Amino acid sequence: MLLEHCAPTAPARxxxxxxxxxxxxxxxxxxxxxxxxGAERTFAAMADAWPAAPIYTLLYDDQVVGRxxxxxxxxxxxxxxxxxxxxxxxxxxxxxxxxxxxLPVAGHDxxxxxxxxxxxxxxxxxxxxxxxxxxxxxxxxxxxxxRTLEEVRRPLRPVLRAVLERNRRWDQQASTRVTTYxxxxxITQKRIAEFYGRDAEIVHPPVEVDRFAPSEPExxxxxxxxxxxxxxxxxxxxxxxxxxxxxxxxxxxPDHERLRTLYGHRAEFLGRVDDRRLAAxxxxxxxxxxxxxxxxxxxxxxxxxxxxxxxxxxxxxxRETVVDGLTGVLVPxxxxxxxxxxxxxxxxxxxxxxxxxxxxxxxSVPVFQExxxxxxxxxxxxx
Numbered sequence: 177m178l179l180e181h182c183a184p185t186a187p188a189r190x191x192x193x194x195x196x197x198x199x200x201x202x203x204x205x206x207x208x209x210x211x212x213x214g215a216e217r218t219f220a221a222m223a224d225a226w227p228a229a230p231i232y233t234l235l236y237d238d239q240v241v242g243r244x245x246x247x248x249x250x251x252x253x254x255x256x257x258x259x260x261x262x263x264x265x266x267x268x269x270x271x272x273x274x275x276x277x278x279l280p281v282a283g284h285d286x287x288x289x290x291x292x293x294x295x296x297x298x299x300x301x302x303x304x305x306x307x308x309x310x311x312x313x314x315x316x317x318x319x320x321x322x323r324t325l326e327e328v329r330r331p332l333r334p335v336l337r338a339v340l341e342r343n344r345r346w347d348q349q350a351s352t353r354v355t356t357y358x359x360x361x362x363i364t365q366k367r368i369a370e371f372y373g374r375d376a377e378i379v380h381p382p383v384e385v386d387r388f389a390p391s392e393p394e395x396x397x398x399x400x401x402x403x404x405x406x407x408x409x410x411x412x413x414x415x416x417x418x419x420x421x422x423x424x425x426x427x428x429x430p431d432h433e434r435l436r437t438l439y440g441h442r443a444e445f446l447g448r449v450d451d452r453r454l455a456a457x458x459x460x461x462x463x464x465x466x467x468x469x470x471x472x473x474x475x476x477x478x479x480x481x482x483x484x485x486x487x488x489x490x491x492x493x494x495r496e497t498v499v500d501g502l503t504g505v506l507v508p509x510x511x512x513x514x515x516x517x518x519x520x521x522x523x524x525x526x527x528x529x530x531x532x533x534x535x536x537x538x539x540s541v542p543v544f545q546e547x548x549x550x551x552x553x554x555x556x557x558x559x
Contacts, residue, residue, distance in 0.1 A: 199549060200556040201226050202307070203284040204248075205295045207272075208235040211448075212244060213402070214474030215311045218360070218381040218544075219290040220244050222309070225545040232279045234272055234294060253279060269316075270339050273297055273346045286556045288548075289354075297350030305555040307356045309379070309548065312364055312471045313371045317343040320406055327405055348372065356555050358548070361472040361493045377551065380496065382544035383477040385537055387451060390483025390529040391459035396422040396444075397487075397519060398461035400454070400475045403429035408468035411512055413439040415467075418516035423465075426457060458482035462524045466494060469509060473497060476504070481536035483529030487518050497539070503532045 204226065206219045223229065223245055230249045235256060253275035255268055276294040281287050282301040289295040292311035300306045316324045317340045324340065325333050348371070351357075357376035359365035368376045397416060401407050409425065413435065416423040423443040425435070436445045449457065458464065464479035465487050472493035476486045480497070486504035488494035498504040505522055507514040 200286050200553050201229050202286040202288040202552055202556075203232065203281050204229045205232040205279065205281065205287060205289040205291075205298050207233070207291060207293050207295045209233050209241045209245065209250075210235055210237045212241055214381065214472070215290065215292055216241065216244075217384065217474065218309070218311070221382045221384075221541050221544055222288060222290060222548060223248055224541075225549055230284075232281055232298070234275050234279075251280065269343075273343065273350070276350075285559060286552060288552055296354055297346065299353065303559065305356070305552075305559050306354050307358060307552055307555050308354045309358045309360070310364055310368055310376065311360050311381075313367050314343060314347050315406065316340055317347055318371055319367065323406060356551065358551060361496055363469070363492045364471045379544065379547045379551070380539050381472055381474055382541040383474060383481055383536055383539050385481045385533075385540050388455050388458055388478060388482035388536075390533065391456070393462050393484065393524070394460040396424050396461060398424050398426065398457055398464045398479075399467070400426045400458075400464065400478070403427050403431040403435060405431060406468060409435060410439075411510070411515065412465045412467040413443055414512045415465075415515035415519055417442050418512065419520035421462075421519050424457060424461070426454060454478075455482065458484060463487050463504070463519075463522075465515075465519075467515065470494065477536050477539050480504075480532045483532050485524055485527040485532060487515065487522075497535070499535060503527065503535045 204222055209216060223231065227247060230251065231245060232251050234253045236250055236252045255271060255275050272294045276297040277299050279298050281298050284304065286305045287298065287300050289298055289308045291308055293314040296308040321340055325337060328336055351372035351374060357368050357374050359368055359376040359378050360381050362378065365376050365378055368374050399409055399412050403409055413423065425443055425445045426449055428447050458479055459482045461484050463485045464475065466473055466476050467489060469489055469492035476488055476494055476497045479486050480503055486498050488498050488504060488506055489509045490506035491509050494506060498506060500506045505518045507518050
């Protein structure tokens with residue numbers, strides 16, 4: 177059931193399920209549910225942990241993610257009326273903070289938000305427990321602000337700078353309404369401490385290991401992700417060109433047309449693919465490339481679940497998920513030549529698929545759900 181919330185009037189109805197185990201059932205909140213990538217799949221694991229939990233989100237695309245969240249009562253913000261999709265949702269950036277605050281979660285004693293931007297800014301009732309699973313503080317307002325400004329035309333920068341500064345002030349204020357922060361990685365834990373002045377326990381995101389299986393690798397390298405500047409896709413493409421190796425690119429985004437124009441002669445741009453095709457592409461890759469600093473990086477674990485090694489920059493989440501020399505190769509950040517050398521010189525056949533898969537299994541969905549349930553129960557008990 178999809179409910180659109182237009183004004184902060186009556187509180188949301190709590191849903192109970194008599195078949196649920198005797199643990200706390202929180203209300204769940206996520207920034208926007210428009211695609212199924214790493215953050216959304218992590219949130220889906222939360223939703224599966226509490227099948228009776230209501231879901232609150234700013235925007236929801238039923239045609240894309242509806243099946244994954246079937247059975248949950250879903251309440252959206254008034255912005256749902258605009259019918260934004262993944263390719264255009266950034267246009268509403270100034271409106272999201274206020275829309276998050278008006279999501280009607282005040283009828284719940286315990287709320288679990290999943291946030292990389294706005295969901296941590298919901299307004300629970302006084303005395304309620306608000307646990308925030310933070311994928312990253314809002315990157316455009318904090319650690320990616322300068323790069324974000326550089327990517328827009330110069331005349332628009334003063335306006336965007338003012339919007340991001342307002343977002344930053346709102347973000348800090350929103351953090352005070354969170355009772356418990358949970359970080360997805362060490363780098364996110366440090367940013368929560370730096371930007372919000374808060375401590376956070378680390379619970380690594382889950383990987384749906386059973387979606388993947390090893391197969392015979394083919395002659396291509398693979399990138400999977402949103403085609404935006406901070407994902408450093410161009411660095412991977414440049415390295416593949418220097419190494420004279422074939423590369424497949426899965427994903428779309430604002431940088432899609434520019435990258436395809438510049439590199440379409442040396443890489444295949446596949447756009448979005450369904451889960452079955454993606455699993456096959458992972459299994460067939462010589463290795464999967466992660467060229468940017470990820471807060472955690474589900475892609476690296478999905479690759480390993482398919483038995484394939486990873487070539488990643490030696491910083492951020494890759495240090496927590498990739499065992500250098502055993503399940504992949506770590507290269508210096510922003511070093512195209514080092515990445516090209518790794519692609520050209522590494523014998524990727526030497527990586528044992530069973531060892532690589534075992535590394536991914538350490539981050540399984542049940543392991544994640546057990547830890548996040550325990551944190552929610554502890555927070556509920558402290559009310």
